[in-house]
Amino acid sequence: MSNSVIQKHSPDSIRLLLSDVKDPEIPVLSLEELGVLREIKEVDGIFEIIITPTYSGCPAMNTMAEDIRCMLDKNGISNYKIVTVHSPAWTTDWMTDQAKEKLRTYGIAPPSQSTSSHLEGMLSGKYKPVTCPFCGSNQTRLTSAFGSTACKALHYCNACHQPFEEFKCH
Amino acid sequence: MTKQEALVDFCLQIGDTSLIHGQRLAEWCGHAPILEEDIALTNISLDLIGQARMILTYAGQTENKHRDEDKLSFHRDAWDFRNVLIAELPNGDFAFTMGKIFLLGFYMKNLFTVLSNSKDPSLKAFAEKSLKEVIYHCRHAADWVIRLGDGTIESKERMQKALNELALYTDDLFEVSESEKILVQEKLIPSLADLKTNWSHDIAAVITQATLKLPQANNALRLGGKAGLHTEHLGHILSDMQFLQRAYPDAKW
Numbered sequence: 001m002s003n004s005v006i007q008k009h010s011p012d013s014i015r016l017l018l019s020d021v022k023d024p025e026i027p028v029l030s031l032e033e034l035g036v037l038r039e040i041k042e043v044d045g046i047f048e049i050i051i052t053p054t055y056s057g058c059p060a061m062n063t064m065a066e067d068i069r070c071m072l073d074k075n076g077i078s079n080y081k082i083v084t085v086h087s088p089a090w091t092t093d094w095m096t097d098q099a100k101e102k103l104r105t106y107g108i109a110p111p112s113q114s115t116s117s118h119l120e121g122m123l124s125g126k127y128k129p130v131t132c133p134f135c136g137s138n139q140t141r142l143t144s145a146f147g148s149t150a151c152k153a154l155h156y157c158n159a160c161h162q163p164f165e166e167f168k169c170h
Numbered sequence: 171m172t173k174q175e176a177l178v179d180f181c182l183q184i185g186d187t188s189l190i191h192g193q194r195l196a197e198w199c200g201h202a203p204i205l206e207e208d209i210a211l212t213n214i215s216l217d218l219i220g221q222a223r224m225i226l227t228y229a230g231q232t233e234n235k236h237r238d239e240d241k242l243s244f245h246r247d248a249w250d251f252r253n254v255l256i257a258e259l260p261n262g263d264f265a266f267t268m269g270k271i272f273l274l275g276f277y278m279k280n281l282f283t284v285l286s287n288s289k290d291p292s293l294k295a296f297a298e299k300s301l302k303e304v305i306y307h308c309r310h311a312a313d314w315v316i317r318l319g320d321g322t323i324e325s326k327e328r329m330q331k332a333l334n335e336l337a338l339y340t341d342d343l344f345e346v347s348e349s350e351k352i353l354v355q356e357k358l359i360p361s362l363a364d365l366k367t368n369w370s371h372d373i374a375a376v377i378t379q380a381t382l383k384l385p386q387a388n389n390a391l392r393l394g395g396k397a398g399l400h401t402e403h404l405g406h407i408l409s410d411m412q413f414l415q416r417a418y419p420d421a422k423w
Contacts, residue, residue: 056303057220086224087295089302119302122309145306146210150217154206170302 009077011040014047021071024063025149026167028106031064033099035090047080052090055150055170091115092170109133109155109166118169130166132157140164171348173356174232177290179252179349180359181229182242183396184281184296185222186253189243190404191274192218193411194261203264210310214271217303221296228292244415248404252347255395256339258404262332265318265325269332272311276372277343278304280365288359312376319380330382337385338392343369347396 018037023029031037031051039050049068053061065082072080092111100110109130111118121127129138130153137159144154145168152165171179195215202208226239237245256274261267282304285297318329344366353359377384394400414421 053220055217055220056224056299057216057218059216086299087291089295089299091302115302119305122305125309125312144206144210145310146206146213148209150213168306 009047011042011047014040014049014072014077014080017071017075018049018068021064021067024060024067026103026106026108028102029099031068033096033102035092035094036061036064037068038085045079047077049080049082050085051082052085052088054090058150060149090170092167103167104133107133107164108152109164111167111169113169115169130155132160132162133164134162135160171352173352173358176349176352176356177358178229178233179347180353181225181232181293182252183254183347183349185226185229185242186251187257187274187278188218188225188300189222190251190253190407191257191270192216192222193407194257194259195267195271197261198267207264211267214307214310217300217307221300221303224299225296228296240415244412248400248408249398251400251404251408252396252398253400253404254339255342255392255401256336257395258401258407259336259339260403262335263328264314265328266332266335268311268314268318269329269336271307272315272376273333273336273340273373274343275304275308275311276369277365279308280368280372281362284360284362284365290358293359308372315376315382316380319377319382326382329380330385333377333382334385334387337387340387342393342395345393345396350396 015032018040019030019032021031021037023031023034023036026034034054036051036054037049038052039048041048041050049072051065051068065084068082072078093115095111103110109132112130113128127142129140130142131138132140132155135157137157139158140155141158142153143156143163147154147165151167151170153168154163155166156163192215195211195218198208198211199215200208202211222243223239226242230237230239230242254274254277256270259270261270279301282297282301285293286301288294288297315329315333318325320326321329346362350359350362354361374384
């Protein structure tokens with residue numbers, strides 16, 4: 001590969017390319033919107049793609065790193081490495097309002113409160129009802145805090161009688 | 171035991187506990203009483219195995235003897251495992267499993283709360299991340315302890331019986347290991363002295379709400395998990411978990 005091709009790229013241009021890499025389970029959110037893609041740095045001519053795992057055991061993490069590799073390889077970028085960091089711990093507090101709205105439109109209730117206040121509620125056993133992404137009602141109940149993926153909980157809406165998923169506060 | 175050896179040993183205590191607890195819960199896959207519980211138990215198992223991977227990787231790096239998470243998980247025998255005993259106990263009935271997640275979960279919650287203030291950046295990062303996951307496990311198990319305890323005559327009996335049996339193994343959680351002593355002395359981790367009091371407070375609140383009796387037991391003989399002295403159950407779970415890597419060393423998917 002010629003040098004001229006490599007030099008066309010910058011952390012910003014790579015960020016733009018990677019905005020097309022989506023969460024494999026929730027294809028409306030990019031890895032950056034999800035909070036997995038933390039930073040892109042250029043160090044001595046190597047692009048460091050810094051990612052952080054969502055849940056410790058999330059099986060989609062390998063796919064995410066693979067999808068990043070595919071996108072960069074496809075665009076002729078080879079001078080990069082993917083670096084996994086664990087601190088600060090991933091949290092849904094990082095999710096922007098725009099990303100939350102995308103989730104809601106897709107049919108998944110977005111994280112509705114700060115993680116710290118949610119975890120306090122969890123410990124005291126007081127659950128706040130989650131707003132139904134389909135009809136907007138608060139007449140909902142938690143079916144199970146564990147769903148089809150590590151990041152989601154199951155709820156049921158008593159108003160429109162539909163089960164729905166929530167992206168958990170974490 | 172040097173400071174470095176103590177750190178490795180302590181990481182093995184935590185990592186092996188998560189690994190064996192996670193492996194046990196995975197046995198419920200396809201067997202839970204309802205679909206939602208099948209999903210919940212395997213999700214909890216997945217969190218635990220993820221935590222084990224993170225901390226065992228760090229143990230291997232600290233030890234610096236070319237052992238990664240897989241080598242540590244699949245190429246050690248029972249006496250090298252440092253998990254607490256309660257993690258290796260067979261699942262029993264649904265109440266027993268929930269009792270295990272409940273008692274061990276609140277132990278992990280209090281331990282990780284302390285370790286979130288560790289001076290070791292990797293331990294701290296591990297604890298902060300895992301704490302959030304473990305709180306979900308605690309809540310889930312606590313809800314079931316309450317539901318079964320304050321449920322039918324049979325569910326109450328079985329939940330109480332589970333807690334009474336599990337209580338034989340809870341002193342093992344708080345037996346201070348040599349590595350814990352060293353790491354506290356070296357100020358790498360904060361004091362663990364309040365762990366048992368805080369844990370007792372947490373579980374008593376739930377057990378009372380569940381209209382159950384706090385279990386009392388003479389635990390004298392059920393100690394030693396952190397020192398590698400295990401029940402007969404660990405060998406059996408390892409033979410299942412490690413079979414493939416033992417028969418076909420370094421096989422990959």
